[in-house]
Amino acid sequence: MKLQDVPSAKIKMSEVRIQIKACGLNNKDLFISKGVYFRTMSPPLTLGSDIAGIVVEIGQEVTNFKIGDRVVVSPIIGCGDCEQCLREEENKCNRYESALGGLAEEFVISQNQLLKIPDNFDYADAAALPIAYLTAWNMLYNKAKVTKKDTVLFWGGTSGVGTAGILLFNQYQNTIAIAGSEEKVEKLKSLGVKHVINYKNEDVYERVMALTKDEGVDVIFDPVGKAAWSKNLDLLKNNGRHVNCARSSGAEATIDLGKLFAKQIAIYGAKSGTKKDLQNVMDHLKRIHKKPIIDKTFFFKQAKDALHYLENERQLGKVVVINESK
Template structure:
């Protein structure tokens, strides 16, 4: 098969499409003929040599796929050849074929094409894990979502709305419109405003119940200030640094705060299948009805993968960036 690979760790220029052994499904796996995959920050980090795949997983980039079932493992019972599925991978998505455990695959709703379906797994499963399993967000509560226009941010906004929570977001000013369209109560321009101060004003000093953060050290003090009594923070990345100094931990004590970090890629198969099943049970009917939907910023032909990586590195996207392995009628936003 053909797959996107890289000559050595480094810039997007190292990426190329070349021959790679086609994976064979184990007894409980299905092999997917990939029609589309989507970019994630983890792909950029892996390309740079800073986020290797879990032991035993494919060295190929790509954490999510959409396509058709092409081959069944000997004990697979849930799928048949030709079924349209999408799913979360530990790696291997940037390829013509990928294998996935049958319990990790999700049926693509009839109203979604492969491009849209490829934008669901990582963003929505990550957001679902953070909001429902970690933070236990409830109806009537409030949440501050950082990077509100990112893939996970746009998914989290929709899930918060579905739960019945009030959502505040941080995003650059040009991305506020999409956040509001997805249900954000207020948008805070992180470039010109102090988000912690704005949250105190917007909530009349109560603070928010939940914070969803990807920045880490650079936002920690502000997050502690923004949280109200018994607040919870889900930390999913440390894009703003992993080492925090000069933080007043007295706020954690006085407000009875809970801070939990989590990654999804290295979780056990049992955990990820349980998460997938819980997510499908809660949300899948809402995708079919259109109440939930993946936000796709742009679509690149997969042989333009270097351009797609540069686009993400420039932080230009509002929603997901998708790579299509099929001929495109359109290719999304211009990348110039």
């Protein structure tokens, strides 16, 4: 990974040039840099999908934005004409592209991918949102359709998507979070989560059953993969929902189909979210008077350090790179 000068991209009629002010990092950036991302990406490329900045130039056909607007990029770029895209569900498009290139001074993108940043968020807040908060929103509200009465078991609670889920659910009495160290347990408690289980030295099943009076939970929020599948069907109530969005602890899991149908359990996969979801996330956070949880910000020239920090998995929430160059 290196810093270099590249020519400025030309803008098309319906495109906008953004001076990037902040870029949130995700595991996706780590996976791409290591060549293990699930889609093949050929270098050279510029990392960073969670992009927030200020509009500095607009194409002739741009009507929704003007120079000086503070904007955030919705990261999934659908093909625009398939059944899913016409339904504004671009995260289900077979031909989607990802916005990529946030670790730079500027970014050119169609006006259709942009949303205005609400006044209550700064650029770092906005750049913390896209992938993690969209994914968490999709998992909780589009797939599991959680209500205030539900109890949700959060695996990977301190990760970007885990903290996003806990914050968006906003029902700390009904939240059980799982972490892998005492340091992380304490961090989650500091967020207001009442019940935190350290899976390294506690029996998750026994603790969950004790906390739920032997009933189990309504929803399992799973951004980790294999580790969350041990006893998942026993941990869920009848009609429970398991939602997965990643596979960092392993991609293969076994399942007891007898329990699946007898308990009428639903299993969902969730991938990122739509521009509509991003607006919903911002509106929801405003309604509950919350801001995204940012663990640490780095300056642009420290972007490599920021990726290493993310790789060490000690953060609580998002890691954001701030572009201070202009």
